[in-house]
Amino acid sequence: MSSNFQAPRGVSEYFPPRSATFLAARDAFAAAATRAGYAYLELPVFEETRLFARGVGESTDVVTKEMYTFEDRGGRSLTLRPEFTVGVLRSVLQHGLNKGELPVKVWATGPAFRYERAQKGRYRQFYQVDLEAIGSEDPAVDVETIALAWDFYRDLGLTRLSLHLNSLGCRECRPVYRAALQEFLRRLDLDEDTRKRVEINPLRVLDDKRPEVRAQLEDAPLVTDHLCGACKAHHDRVRELLADLSIPWIDDPRLVRGLDYYTRTTYEFDHPLLGAQSGIGGGGRYDGLSEDIGGPPLPGIGFGLGLDRTVLAMEAEEVAAVTAPTVDVYGVPLGEEAERKIFGLIAELRRSGVAADMSYDGKKLKGAMRGAGRSGAAYAVILGERDIAAGSAQVKDLASGDQVAVPLAELVTTLKERLAER
RNA sequence: GUGGGUGUAGCUCAGUUGGCAGAGCACCAGGUUGUGGUCCUGGGUGUCGGGGGUUCAAGUCCCCUCACUCACCCCA
Numbered sequence: 001m002s003s004n005f006q007a008p009r010g011v012s013e014y015f016p017p018r019s020a021t022f023l024a025a026r027d028a029f030a031a032a033a034t035r036a037g038y039a040y041l042e043l044p045v046f047e048e049t050r051l052f053a054r055g056v057g058e059s060t061d062v063v064t065k066e067m068y069t070f071e072d073r074g075g076r077s078l079t080l081r082p083e084f085t086v087g088v089l090r091s092v093l094q095h096g097l098n099k100g101e102l103p104v105k106v107w108a109t110g111p112a113f114r115y116e117r118a119q120k121g122r123y124r125q126f127y128q129v130d131l132e133a134i135g136s137e138d139p140a141v142d143v144e145t146i147a148l149a150w151d152f153y154r155d156l157g158l159t160r161l162s163l164h165l166n167s168l169g170c171r172e173c174r175p176v177y178r179a180a181l182q183e184f185l186r187r188l189d190l191d192e193d194t195r196k197r198v199e200i201n202p203l204r205v206l207d208d209k210r211p212e213v214r215a216q217l218e219d220a221p222l223v224t225d226h227l228c229g230a231c232k233a234h235h236d237r238v239r240e241l242l243a244d245l246s247i248p249w250i251d252d253p254r255l256v257r258g259l260d261y262y263t264r265t266t267y268e269f270d271h272p273l274l275g276a277q278s279g280i281g282g283g284g285r286y287d288g289l290s291e292d293i294g295g296p297p298l299p300g301i302g303f304g305l306g307l308d309r310t311v312l313a314m315e316a317e318e319v320a321a322v323t324a325p326t327v328d329v330y331g332v333p334l335g336e337e338a339e340r341k342i343f344g345l346i347a348e349l350r351r352s353g354v355a356a357d358m359s360y361d362g363k364k365l366k367g368a369m370r371g372a373g374r375s376g377a378a379y380a381v382i383l384g385e386r387d388i389a390a391g392s393a394q395v396k397d398l399a400s401g402d403q404v405a406v407p408l409a410e411l412v413t414t415l416k417e418r419l420a421e422r
Numbered sequence: 423g424u425g426g427g428u429g430u431a432g433c434u435c436a437g438u439u440g441g442c443a444g445a446g447c448a449c450c451a452g453g454u455u456g457u458g459g460u461c462c463u464g465g466g467u468g469u470c471g472g473g474g475g476u477u478c479a480a481g482u483c484c485c486c487u488c489a490c491u492c493a494c495c496c497c498a
Contacts, residue, residue: 006489063494067424083498112498117423121493128498193495209494258497268497276493306498334456365456373458384456398458 010117010124012308021320022127025156025310026109029129032152033107036144038131041108043087049077055086055293057260059200066114068124080113083259084130084304085286086293092129092134093295102135103300109307121277121309131283132302134290139237142265142285142301143245148267150247151301156310157319161280163247164268166255167235168203169227171288174263175227178202188216203256222253231264238265261286265301271309273316280313281305326376328419330398331358332368334384341408342383345393348412354419372398378422379415 007013014022030040049069049249056063068080081087081283088108091097097104109129118124131148133141146163153161185198185205194213197205206217225404227235242249249267257266266284274280283303290298314320329349331342342358350357357375359368367380372380382403393411395418396403 009489064497096479116496117494118490119494122497128496179483204496207496239449277497281498304498309498332457352429366452369456369458371458378427380458382457386456394457396457401458403457 006313008124012123012126014311017322017324018311018320019321020324021311021314022307024127024321025307028155029087029107029109029152029305032155033129033131033213036105036148038105038107041088041091041106043081043084043108043110044111045110046078046080047087047090049079051090051293052079052082052086055089055261055289056083060157060258060260062258066116068113069117081113082114084108084128085132085261085302086289088130088132088302089134089289089295089300090293093298095294098135098296098298099346103133103141104135105133107131119277120275121306121312123308127307128304129307130302130304132300133360134300134302135298136301137287137299139234139265140241143237143241143302145283145303146242146267147245147247149283149305152305153269153280153310156314158189158313158317160234160317161313162270162272163249164252164255164270165239165242165249166228166252166266167224167231167264168256168262168266168284169223169231170263172286173226173228173231174223177223180221180226181206184220188343190216204258206254207256217254224251224253234264244410255284257284261292263287267303269305272311274309274312277309279306280309324376327355327357328378329354329356329415330372330375330377330380331356331396332365332372332380332382333359334365334368334382336362337388338383338385341388342381349415352412352416354416378419381411381415
């Protein structure tokens with residue numbers, strides 16, 4: 001037992017070698033977003049509690065029982081973000097980014113927090129990348145976001161994803177559907193919690209996984225049969241454009257998402273090897289959200305992708321490139337004077353762009369050489385008293401075992417030349 | 423919040439009807455006073471999750487507790 005302290009319950013954390021996979025995924029996303037013209041946003045991890053209550057929706061589980069809410073010393077009620085979209089929109093509105101060219105295209109990343117019981121792929125502190133296009137109603141923008149996520153996953157080597165697609169309608173047609181669905185659901189044999197949900201948020205009942213509930217839902221009315229003309233046209237266009245990009249999808253009229261703000265296009269990426277938490281990422285359109293939080297009418301679409309689940313999927317598909325940091329040159333000093341010289345040499349190599357490391361703590365040659373082998377270096381630079389006296393160092397090719405003496409003054413250039421030739 | 427499973431070395435895990443805490447990998451040291459990755463030799467690095475109980479004796483049996491984990495719920 002190294003310490004009596006443990007991480008708080010239910011959090012995910014990454015340390016070597018898995019942390020390399022996490023970083024690779026996040027870096028890949030940054031590149032993909034940047035390539036598509038999305039700018040980076042660094043946001044606070046907490047916001048006013050009311051923002052999430054209004055934005056995410058008072059009736060959602062996220063708001064009613066999963067938020068990390070606390071009071072600061074000034075008596076303000078603050079909440080650790082349970083998701084990104086609402087905070088992104090708040091920031092865009094606050095700083096007037098929507099006053100310029102539309103859509104505003106931004107992305108963000110970091111931890112989010114929900115107080116839930118942890119299980120595979122679900123943690124109290126979890127990590128997302130988030131991307132939003134705010135200020136456009138064009139279905140092409142919907143598809144741009146989907147394609148970006150899809151290509152991101154594919155670039156990581158994931159091949160077993162499925163894309164589920166639905167439309168939840170708009171302010172015009174959703175209430176009509178909602179009423180029809182409610183009427184249907186009220187006639188079913190359901191437990192008390194679910195009956196309550198029928199009244200508060202009937203769409204979510206469609207998502208129930210319990211077989212006894214599922215069986216009763218077979219003849220439930222579907223959103224897609226109740227879309228108004230505009231929503232239907234939008235939805236059809238999204239599907240046409242997806243087909244143009246050769247992105248396969250599954251029409252899933254039962255796909256509803258847990259956050260109240262979604263309108264029209266909603267989608268989810270599922271991975272079959274993740275266990276119960278198979279949703280690896282999801283998003284959709286939120287054309288009324290800006291007004292919900294007191295802003296101007298401003299449509300938007302975006303997604304959040306779970307980095308924890310992305311890492312799990314990469315591991316499950318065995319595409320997690322777990323690479324320990326490796327260097328090109330490793331310094332092996334023998335004695336104090338040599339350590340000082342090698343220390344300077346390694347710093348100089350790094351400054352000139354060569355990845356380099358060295359042995360510390362006065363290790364004996366054998367131990368230091370072991371370090372050289374583990375470091376993955378192509379060359380070891382060995383310096384002892386005899387070498388210092390001769391004004392040179394031993395440069396050993398660790399793959400072939402060949403070793404030559406190189407004058408100290410020529411070390412950096414010689415090493416750079418040799419590395420360039422490889 | 424509700425169920426099930428599991429807690430023994432850094433990791434993966436053995437440990438019989440209760441009888442001196444183990445293996446593999448990893449790590450460290452030596453074989454080699456200045457040469458790694460192979461090989462040989464040696465080293466256990468431990469609050470058996472914690473507390474209480476039964477017993478001559480508890481990793482093992484009983485009670486409580488904590489943690490982890492999977493699932494429900496919910497979602498990333």
